[in-house]
Amino acid sequence: xxxxxxxxxxxxxxxxxxxxxxxxxxxxxxxxxxxxxxxxxxxxxxxxxxxxxxxxxxxxxxxxxxxxxxxxxxxxxxxx
Numbered sequence: 001x002x003x004x005x006x007x008x009x010x011x012x013x014x015x016x017x018x019x020x021x022x023x024x025x026x027x028x029x030x031x032x033x034x035x036x037x038x039x040x041x042x043x044x045x046x047x048x049x050x051x052x053x054x055x056x057x058x059x060x061x062x063x064x065x066x067x068x069x070x071x072x073x074x075x076x077x078x079x080x
Contacts, residue, residue: 002026003069006041008054009062016062021054032066034058 005022023030027046032039037058043051 001029001069001071004030005067006030006032007063007065007067008039008041008056009065010056011060011062019054019056021052030066032064039064 002023002025005020008019008021010017010019021030021041021043023043028051029044031042031044033042034040039056039058039061040053041056041064042053045051
């Protein structure tokens with residue numbers, strides 16, 4: 001949902017770097033996948049089309065934190 005975002009903290013040698021990926025429009029969501037040593041964070045539309053993707057080497061990722069927006073009672077998302 002719009003407003004959801006994921007924070008990725010990556011080891012950059014002598015320091016850490018923080019990246020953010022957010023669902024920027026209504027109906028979009030942020031999906032995270034880990035496969036073959038790569039962490040992939042994508043913004044996806046309702047029908048499953050990928051809008052943008054960020055890829056990181058899994059052994060460099062220190063933290064992957066999801067920040068969902070609070071859902072209001074009675075909305076379509078909480079009714080499922």
